[in-house]
Structure formats: C-alpha cells, structure tokens
Amino acid sequence: MSKPLILITNDDGVMAPGIRHLVKFMLEIGDVVVVAPDKPQSGMGHAVTMTVPLRLEKITVNSGHDEYSCSGTPVDCVKLAVNKVLKRKPDLLVSGINHGSNASISVIYSGTMSAAIEGSMETIPSIGFSLLDYRFDADFMPSKKYVQRIAKNVLEHGLPKGICLNVNIPAVPEKDIKGVKVCRQARGNWNEDFDHRTDPMGKEYFWLTGEFMLHENSDETDVWALENKYISVVPIQFDFTAHNVIPELNTWSFDTK
Amino acid sequence: MSKPLILITNDDGVMAPGIRHLVKFMLEIGDVVVVAPDKPQSGMGHAVTMTVPLRLEKITVNSGHDEYSCSGTPVDCVKLAVNKVLKRKPDLLVSGINHGSNASISVIYSGTMSAAIEGSMETIPSIGFSLLDYRFDADFMPSKKYVQRIAKNVLEHGLPKGICLNVNIPAVPEKDIKGVKVCRQARGNWNEDFDHRTDPMGKEYFWLTGEFMLHENSDETDVWALENKYISVVPIQFDFTAHNVIPELNTWSFDTK
Numbered sequence: 001m002s003k004p005l006i007l008i009t010n011d012d013g014v015m016a017p018g019i020r021h022l023v024k025f026m027l028e029i030g031d032v033v034v035v036a037p038d039k040p041q042s043g044m045g046h047a048v049t050m051t052v053p054l055r056l057e058k059i060t061v062n063s064g065h066d067e068y069s070c071s072g073t074p075v076d077c078v079k080l081a082v083n084k085v086l087k088r089k090p091d092l093l094v095s096g097i098n099h100g101s102n103a104s105i106s107v108i109y110s111g112t113m114s115a116a117i118e119g120s121m122e123t124i125p126s127i128g129f130s131l132l133d134y135r136f137d138a139d140f141m142p143s144k145k146y147v148q149r150i151a152k153n154v155l156e157h158g159l160p161k162g163i164c165l166n167v168n169i170p171a172v173p174e175k176d177i178k179g180v181k182v183c184r185q186a187r188g189n190w191n192e193d194f195d196h197r198t199d200p201m202g203k204e205y206f207w208l209t210g211e212f213m214l215h216e217n218s219d220e221t222d223v224w225a226l227e228n229k230y231i232s233v234v235p236i237q238f239d240f241t242a243h244n245v246i247p248e249l250n251t252w253s254f255d256t257k
Numbered sequence: 258m259s260k261p262l263i264l265i266t267n268d269d270g271v272m273a274p275g276i277r278h279l280v281k282f283m284l285e286i287g288d289v290v291v292v293a294p295d296k297p298q299s300g301m302g303h304a305v306t307m308t309v310p311l312r313l314e315k316i317t318v319n320s321g322h323d324e325y326s327c328s329g330t331p332v333d334c335v336k337l338a339v340n341k342v343l344k345r346k347p348d349l350l351v352s353g354i355n356h357g358s359n360a361s362i363s364v365i366y367s368g369t370m371s372a373a374i375e376g377s378m379e380t381i382p383s384i385g386f387s388l389l390d391y392r393f394d395a396d397f398m399p400s401k402k403y404v405q406r407i408a409k410n411v412l413e414h415g416l417p418k419g420i421c422l423n424v425n426i427p428a429v430p431e432k433d434i435k436g437v438k439v440c441r442q443a444r445g446n447w448n449e450d451f452d453h454r455t456d457p458m459g460k461e462y463f464w465l466t467g468e469f470m471l472h473e474n475s476d477e478t479d480v481w482a483l484e485n486k487y488i489s490v491v492p493i494q495f496d497f498t499a500h501n502v503i504p505e506l507n508t509w510s511f512d513t514k
Contacts, residue, residue: 105495
C-alpha cells in the first residue's frame with residue numbers, strides 16, 4: 001500500500017524548531033511535502049495576501065522530501081500548496097508544532113490553526129498542533145508519540161466534512177502527560193494592555209501585550225485539560241453563525257418607513 | 258438623555274468612502290469616535306500586530322468628532338481604541354461599510370468582520386456592514402436608512418453575550434431593496450486560483466485570484482437573501498468548537514503504548 005501524502009505548514013516560519021520536529025515525526029508515517037512561511041507569521045489569523053504578489057522558493061533539505069518557503073501567510077501557504085505545488089490532494093494536513101498555546105480564544109488569532117481550518121475548507125483532514133512553550137529551545141520530543149498517534153487516528157478515521165482538530169500539548173516531561181482529552185474551546189479572552197513608549201524621534205508608539213482571562217472552570221474545556229497535564233483535542237468548524245440567536249433577531253423591527 | 262457613544266472602524270482604511278459614509282450615518286445617531294487603519298487591510302482576518310510597534314495618529318476632520326489612524330490591523334484598532342483612546346466602553350461598535358461582500362465563508366477572511374468579532378469579545382455590541390460593490394465609487398446612500406435602523410435596533414435591544422452581526426447589503430437602488438432578512442452563513446468556499454507570472458528579473462511570482470462556489474440553495478442563507486435583494490443579517494459567534502463531533506472523537510483510541 002502506498003504511503004499517505006502529508007502536507008506540513010506552520011506560522012512560526014519554515015526554519016522554526018517546531019516544524020522541524022513535526023517533519024521528522026511525519027516522515028515516519030508518510031510522504032511529506034512542506035510549504036511554510038519564510039518568516040514568522042504568528043497572530044496572522046486567517047489573513048490572506050491580496051495586494052502584493054506571493055513568492056514560493058524550493059529550499060534544499062537533507063531528508064530527500066520537497067520543501068518550499070512562501071512569502072505569504074499560513075493560509076496563503078495552504079492555498080499555494082494545494083493549487084500549485086502538490087500533484088494530488090494530500091491525505092493529511094498538519095500545521096505546527098506551534099511555539100505557544102492555541103487553546104481557548106487564541107484559536108481565532110492563530111496562524112497555525114487558520115492553516116488547519118483552510119485545509120478543512122479544502123476538504124483535507126487537517127490538524128493544528130501547539131506546544132505550551134513559547135521558547136525557541138522548547139522540548140518537542142515528549143509530544144512525539146501523541147502527535148503521531150493523533151495523526152494516525154485522522155488518517156484511519158478521517159474527519160467529518162468541514163472539521164479540523166486543534167491539538168494543544170502541555171509543556172511537561174513525557175512521563176507526566178496523562179493522556180489525550182477531547183474537549184471544547186474554553187470561554188476566555190485576552191485582556192490586552194499596551195506598552196506605551198516614545199521612540200528616539202520623540203514620537204509615541206505602542207506594543208501589544210496582554211493576559212489571558214479564563215471565564216469558566218468546567219472540566220470539559222481545553223484549558224482545564226492542559227492545566228491537568230492532558231493533551232487537548234478540540235474539533236473546530238468554520239460556520240460562525242450563532243444559530244440559536246436567529247429567532248430572537250427575527251422579533252426585531254427593521255421597518256425603515 | 259446623553260447620546261450613545263459609537264466606535265467606528267473598518268478594513269479599507271480610514272479614508273475609504275465606505276467608512277466616510279458610515280461616519281455620516283452614525284453622527285445622526287450618536288457621538289462618534291473613529292479608530293481605523295491608515296491603509297487598506299482587506300483580507301487580514303483576525304490578524305494582530307505583535308512583532309512591530311503600533312502607531313496611532315490623531316487626524317483632523319471637519320465634523321468636530323475625534324478620529325485616529327492606526328498602523329495596525331482592524332483588530333489592533335479595536336484593541337487600541339478600547340484601551341488607549343476611549344474614556345469609557347462604547348455603546349456600539351460599527352465596522353465598515355466594507356467595499357465588497359463578506360457573506361458566506363468570506364466572514365473568516367474579513368478584517369471588517371474580525372473587528373466586529375473583536376468588539377463582541379470586548380462585550381461591545383458590534384456590527385460589521387458590507388456593500389456588495391468593490392468599486393471605490395460604490396453608492397452607499399441606498400443603505401443609509403437600513404444601516405441606521407439596524408444600529409438603532411442593536412442600541413435598543415443589545416445583543417446576546419459574545420454575538421455580533423454580519424450585515425451585507427445588495428448593490429441596488431434603495432427602491433429595489435426588499436427589506437432585511439435574518440439568516441445563516443451559506444455553505445460555500447473560494448475556489449482559488451493563482452495567476453502565475455514572471456517578474457522583470459526573470460523570477461516567478463503568484464497573484465491570488467479565485468471564484469466563490471456556493472454549496473447549497475437554501476433560502477435560509479445570506480447568499481440567497483442577497484441574490485434576492487434583501488439585506489442579510491447573520492448573528493456571528495466565536496466558539497469554533499464543533500460540539501456535535503465530540504462524541505465521535507471520544508470513540509478513537511489515543512493509546513500510545
């Protein structure tokens with residue numbers, strides 16, 4: 001039987017340790033093609049590049065598989081990979097491993113997860129992986145068996161149409177990982193602040209900073225799972241409609257007369 | 258009674274005709290503060306600026322209210338407005354009027370709608386408005402009464418927690434608008450293509466192009482409403498969890514032994 005074709009991307013850039021580990025993990029499972037941003041694209045959300053042209057460069061790696069660096073966003077990478085790089089639809093798209101959490105509301109800002117969502121829009125079974133450690137020298141090895149196991153599950157079972165997985169991994173030694181927990185996105189938000197500074201020319205500028213605020217304590221959420229040393233798996237969909245609110249809005253009057 | 262405080266932003270840039278019209282429409286309803294990008298930010302999705310500092314400039318307008326241009330994304334504008342510009346939480350956030358549709362799956366790529374979603378995350382009743390005409394000289398006047406009516410509805414009724422509205426307006430004369438229809442996001446996707454070119458230095462580059470593909474014909478969707486000359490109103494939420502998929506994932510084995 002032929003090996004599965006696995007497309008890999010991320011948002012930290014093609015040279016980030018997180019994607020380098022993910023490539024190694026996936027080469028043990030299938031044939032790998034990498035199309036990833038040429039520079040960090042964290043916080044890009046579901047951005048696409050429309051006003052400037054995109055560049056795609058084939059880059060040399062030692063492992064014999066094909067890798068490309070792209071000047072655009074993670075979503076651009078997926079679109080270019082599917083339309084211009086790959087000869088057939090991949091069996092799996094994996095994005096990451098992100099340096100830092102994409103649990104709870106962070107999913108909406110995450111380039112890693114937007115690439116996975118774009119994959120699911122292209123009907124490719126897709127997974128975004130994130131490790132709860134922002135550092136360059138974060139230890140990705142404890143996650144190896146779990147990342148491979150989750151990828152194999154998706155290859156074996158597929159995913160329902162329009163669904164991808166948001167997988168977050170606690171930054172603990174492998175022996176301390178309690179297992180995998182399927183959960184939902186915790187209710188929370190980023191309580192942002194701005195560091196207000198003055199540049200050498202005397203003009204003011206702002207750096208975005210912020211603190212995550214959790215709004216609930218349910219054990220059904222990804223934040224609970226991660227705090228309790230489980231790997232969290234949240235199924236993600238891209239219908240933003242709040243279906244339960246439609247009846248209420250239908251009681252409003254929109255008469256302009 | 259004091260007038261409501263209305264925060265206005267967009268993704269086409271602070272000088273775009275769409276936001277200029279929205280400012281005029283809102284000045285008839287409340288006190289207005291504008292914080293909008295200093296350049297076009299279409300397709301930015303829910304991007305935030307993290308690797309470069311943000312600039313915020315007070316700009317002079319004739320109408321006597323405060324306006325600021327910001328170097329960041331639409332989401333950055335909302336965060337800066339709430340944290341650094343406004344003295345109190347606004348009673349309403351309106352984003353747009355976008356030049357071009359944000360119906361169906363376009364909501365996920367839209368900077369206009371991401372600003373409204375960010376507003377709802379900040380617990381501000383928020384609305385994104387889009388006109389189905391990409392042109393600079395699009396006619397926004399037929400939408401005036403409806404934009405004002407919808408804004409007044411939200412000021413009067415509020416919106417459930419975590420919900421904002423995605424309002425799209427057909428590009429037809431006012432007399433042809435059939436009314437307002439509350440609906441859901443149509444299932445569809447962008448079937449993208451890339452225009453593959455060679456630059457004057459002989460290097461290849463790509464422009465993103467694409468065609469919208471509608472996957473259903475239900476009269477409950479925003480696309481149906483717009484094709485039938487209704488203004489579409491879709492309630493939007495930011496829980497991406499596919500709750501109905503959780504039981505199925507719980508049948509998978511994640512055993513790594």
